[in-house]
Amino acid sequence: MKKIQQLITEKPLIAWGLFLSTVVVVFFIGLFGASIVERRSEAIQRFQLVTPIAEWEPRNEVWGENFNRQFESYIKTLDTTFASKYGGSAMVDMLQREPNLVVLWAGYAFSRDYNQGRGHYYAIKDIRNTLRTDVPQPATCWTCKSTDVPRLMNEMGVSDFYKKSWNELGDEVVNAIGCHDCHDPKTMNLRITRPALIEAFERQGKDITKSSHQDMRSLVCAQCHVEYYFKGKEEKYLTLPWDDGISVDEMEKYYDEVEHVDFVHTLSKTPVIKAQHPDWEMAQFGIHAQRGVACADCHMPYKSEGGVKFTDHHIQSPLNNISRSCQVCHRESEETLLNNVYERQDKVKELLLLAEHSIVKAHLEAKAAWDKGAKEEEMKNILTNIRHAQWRWDYVAASHGGSFHAPLESARILATSIRKAEEARVELSKLLTYLGVQTPIAMPDLSTKEKAQKFIGLEMDKLKSKKQTFLSTVPSEWDKKAKERQSTMNN
Numbered sequence: 001m002k003k004i005q006q007l008i009t010e011k012p013l014i015a016w017g018l019f020l021s022t023v024v025v026v027f028f029i030g031l032f033g034a035s036i037v038e039r040r041s042e043a044i045q046r047f048q049l050v051t052p053i054a055e056w057e058p059r060n061e062v063w064g065e066n067f068n069r070q071f072e073s074y075i076k077t078l079d080t081t082f083a084s085k086y087g088g089s090a091m092v093d094m095l096q097r098e099p100n101l102v103v104l105w106a107g108y109a110f111s112r113d114y115n116q117g118r119g120h121y122y123a124i125k126d127i128r129n130t131l132r133t134d135v136p137q138p139a140t141c142w143t144c145k146s147t148d149v150p151r152l153m154n155e156m157g158v159s160d161f162y163k164k165s166w167n168e169l170g171d172e173v174v175n176a177i178g179c180h181d182c183h184d185p186k187t188m189n190l191r192i193t194r195p196a197l198i199e200a201f202e203r204q205g206k207d208i209t210k211s212s213h214q215d216m217r218s219l220v221c222a223q224c225h226v227e228y229y230f231k232g233k234e235e236k237y238l239t240l241p242w243d244d245g246i247s248v249d250e251m252e253k254y255y256d257e258v259e260h261v262d263f264v265h266t267l268s269k270t271p272v273i274k275a276q277h278p279d280w281e282m283a284q285f286g287i288h289a290q291r292g293v294a295c296a297d298c299h300m301p302y303k304s305e306g307g308v309k310f311t312d313h314h315i316q317s318p319l320n321n322i323s324r325s326c327q328v329c330h331r332e333s334e335e336t337l338l339n340n341v342y343e344r345q346d347k348v349k350e351l352l353l354l355a356e357h358s359i360v361k362a363h364l365e366a367k368a369a370w371d372k373g374a375k376e377e378e379m380k381n382i383l384t385n386i387r388h389a390q391w392r393w394d395y396v397a398a399s400h401g402g403s404f405h406a407p408l409e410s411a412r413i414l415a416t417s418i419r420k421a422e423e424a425r426v427e428l429s430k431l432l433t434y435l436g437v438q439t440p441i442a443m444p445d446l447s448t449k450e451k452a453q454k455f456i457g458l459e460m461d462k463l464k465s466k467k468q469t470f471l472s473t474v475p476s477e478w479d480k481k482a483k484e485r486q487s488t489m490n491n
């Protein structure tokens with residue numbers, strides 16, 4: 001006290017200065033506090049504005065009544081006009097674009113039909129339409145398509161959900177990917193609704209609920225954009241193969257240990273692992289994830305409308321929106337940034353095609369060897385190499401955006417894929433000579449999807465007309481039933 005009195009009498013100006021700055025600081029702290037409270041109540045008010053959202057509400061429209069901006073932007077995932085060099089939301093028949101894929105997947109439903117992914121709003125429609133769902137599929141296939149999934153898992157239990165058939169739940173799963181998948185209806189906080197991701201974290205001793213807010217902005221996507229398999233012939237339990245780690249090599253080791261086989265290749269008899277879409281895992285090996293940039297930073301940038309800042313829920317290729325997706329962090333022109341993306345994608349594509357050609361040849365040569373009476377023993381090592389080569393090629397091919405998210409890792413994986421395919425081919429070449437087959441063997445004409453499908457023995461006309469019959473009757477029944485059920489849902 002004495003010191004302060006001394007200060008006031010000896011240096012009154014400094015004392016006044018100190019006093020005033022304290023007042024200013026206190027004033028701003030108060031203002032800041034008030035604004036937080038105000039925002040909170042604004043947010044809470046928004047929840048109470050129109051309709052309360054039921055705990056398991058799957059309908060995006062009902063959530064949309066409260067959150068108009070987010071809903072309106074979400075609906076834009078219906079737009080299919082944008083196509084970039086390798087991505088975008090337009091419908092692209094991948095088998096037409098690359099008939100080699102048909103041969104690589106001979107013996108698996110992907111050889112019938114495979115289109116490039118489009119917006120989330122199409123998830124239900126596209127899975128109904130694809131020729132792949134003519135093969136009996138488990139309900140597990142619905143897991144990454146719909147907001148009805150968390151509701152059903154809650155009603156029937158997770159393992160019983162997976163055990164049903166895809167058809168059985170057709171009238172229950174009708175609302176496309178949406179609000180309920182990523183948000184808690186009470187707080188609107190981001191949350192994880194898919195058990196497979198929570199369980200994969202648990203098995204690694206990690207608690208996903210302790211994730212940082214920034215990590216959650218990627219983990220909501222990792223509910224679906226990851227590698228997975230169906231564990232157990234009966235159980236079909238959705239499982240992420242991450243117990244040894246999330247690199248391609250570690251997952252390969254895991255799959256080998258549990259002897260997982262998605263299908264046996266009809267030409268080469270290789271026990272193949274079909275890569276799904278390890279988008280999140282691949283991204284972890286790229287500079288953006290390593291610098292803490294989240295999926296949502298590029299795919300769900302902020303947007304302003306009438307002075308209100310909100311998250312753009314039109315999840316799509318960021319190349320349709322470089323100014324908001326990239327230029328918040330980068331100063332370069334749109335053209336430069338676009339070229340940066342294309343340069344990486346072009347180079348990875350070059351390697352991808354090399355791998356593809358080597359593996360297709362390996363399958364055909366293996367078939368030639370079997371046809372001439374090759375023995376299991378002689379083929380074992382060859383088939384292991386083809387299995388690993390194809391897994392690695394597919395890992396990159398199916399990791400959408402991976403050639404930009406993690407270009408170096410993509411290139412490394414493809415280099416090992418090519419090496420393994422060529423190792424198989426060196427051995428095959430010796431074996432074929434030994435069996436008296438002239439090499440190189442004659443290659444079939446694989447210049448179009450139709451020719452490739454005929455070559456592997458698919459009767460496409462039959463498959464298509466069967467699908468047509470299904471589409472003209474079943475889905476409308478499913479939708480009708482679902483409407484009736486939903487009309488009695490209270491919210």
Ligand code: HEC
Pocket residue numbers: 084085086087088089218221222225279280281283288289293294295296297298299316317318319341400401402404405
């Ligand atoms: C630094 C920005 C950035 C981040 C972060 C990012 N992406 Fe991407 N993503 C892109 C770009 C650029 C493309 C290429 C789009 C194209 O080719 O049209 C892409 C492509 C994709 C695609 C394919 C889309 C299409 O239209 O073909 C998917 C799916 C995807 N990303 C998911 C993710 C997921 C999941 C994460 C988080 C693990 C993520 N992305 C993180 C920039 C990003």
Ligand code: HEC
Pocket residue numbers: 060063064067070071074177178179180181182183188190216217220221296300309310311312313
């Ligand atoms: C794929 C996951 C995902 C889906 C589906 C989704 N959101 Fe979001 N949402 C996010 C992310 C990520 C954020 C940013 C949250 C953050 O950083 O705190 C967000 C933010 C929000 C916010 C907070 C305000 C804002 O704009 O940042 C609201 C409200 C919201 N979403 C409503 C909805 C509604 C309504 C739907 C359905 C039409 C929906 N969301 C669907 C991931 C999703």
Ligand code: HEC
Pocket residue numbers: 087088089090116117118119120122123124126127143144145146177181217220221222223224225295296299300315316317
């Ligand atoms: C509930 C599962 C699920 C969640 C959660 C999810 N996705 Fe998807 N995503 C899908 C499916 C399925 C498709 C393909 C839909 C189709 O083709 O019908 C897809 C398609 C996409 C596409 C391609 C769309 C286009 O127009 O090019 C992008 C990009 C994408 N997702 C990014 C993300 C990002 C980023 C997140 C997290 C913020 C996310 N997704 C969360 C399942 C999901």
Ligand code: HEC
Pocket residue numbers: 287288291293297298318319322325326327328329330337338340341407
């Ligand atoms: C939230 C910030 C952020 C966003 C959004 C973002 N970036 Fe980046 N980007 C970074 C950071 C950080 C690095 C690493 C550079 C460093 O640490 O010096 C980086 C690096 C890069 C690199 C160099 C990577 C390499 O291979 O060496 C390219 C190219 C790039 N970004 C392009 C893009 C494009 C295209 C988009 C939009 C689709 C985008 N970025 C969005 C932050 C961002």
